Amino acid sequence: MAVLGASGRMGRTVVAAVEAAPDLDLVAVLDHGDDVGRVGATGARVAVDFTVPSATEANVRSLVAQGVHAVVGTTGWTPESLGRVEADLAARPGVGVLVAPNFALGAVLAMTFAAKAARWFESVEVVELHHPDKVDAPSGTARHTAEAVARARRAAGLGAMPDATTTALDGARGADVDGVRVHAVRLRGLVAHEEILLGNAGEQLTIRHDSFDRVSFMPGVLHAVRTVGDRPGLTVGLEHYLDL
Ligand SMILES: NC(=O)C1=CN([C@@H]2O[C@H](COP(=O)(O)OP(=O)(O)OC[C@H]3O[C@@H](n4cnc5c(N)ncnc54)[C@H](O)[C@@H]3O)[C@@H](O)[C@H]2O)C=CC1
Ligand SMILES: O=C(O)C1=N[C@H](C(=O)O)C[C@H](O)C1
Secondary structure, eight states, X not given: OEEESTTSHHHHHHHHHHHTOTTOOOOEEEOTTSOGGGTGGGTOSEEEEOOOHHHHHHHHHHHHHTTXXXXXXXXXXXXXXXXXXXXXXXXXXXXXEEEOXXXXXXXHHHHHHHHHHHTTOSEEEEEEEEOTTOOSSSOHHHHHHHHHHHHHHHHTTOOOOOOOOOSOXXXXXXXXXXXXXXXXXXXXXXXEEEEEXXXXXXXXXXXXXXXXXXXXXXXXXXXXXXXXXXXXXXXXSGXXXXXX
């Protein structure tokens, strides 16, 4: 297998996890400036991409063109960029691509629980908290969470959430993701954390997940590496690989 973004925080952790896995063979490590077009020639069947939002789509499309399965943790995907990968995959029927905003099993469960709970609460807001070296906000996980909450609310026939705000400083109410407010905190010392706050009159449910160390993402990454070849086409979200 191959790792793209191998010099980065996640890439280094993935390289160590793959080297420690007796059933996986690391044949290529690439970072900025290396030619992704050579991955197939190294014999890699699967490539993991933890790079940057501006590079990941081109990387994945090149991998698909080479017939290499892709496990993608990089954030910044849009419906349009996912659509282009899906179109490429139509011409490569055996190839699998997983784009997952979070590989930590607890984070995936937290998102799933939040979506399940969402229809029973009048208000839902998402707070994500990360290290200050993160380049994108809100996090891919928070966007994915908010979208799942919004889908669940729509399916239950719920309308807009109560919010009497008429005067606010720019940003004070966070970003609007599909009608769900998402707040991003950047703080030295943090790794990756998320809270989903669900409120009703007289009660609150808080669902919180903390990644204290990047090793938390590795069981999900390795599970995806081992199974992406059995799941052709595009999958968005690790929850689909966990039968959640
Ligand atoms: N899905 C998940 O579970 C997780 C996702 N992430 C996401 O993964 C991405 C990377 O995060 P970090 O490792 O913290 O960032 P980082 O900045 O430490 O690493 C990114 C690496 O990609 C390299 N790079 C840039 N352009 C490249 C290209 N065209 N080809 C190959 N390598 C290239 C950089 O030189 C750098 O070494 C971010 O989008 C982050 O949000 C981070 C943690 C968990
Ligand atoms: O940049 C990070 O660190 C993380 N990025 C992902 C995201 O944007 O959701 C996953 C995790 O939160 C860590």
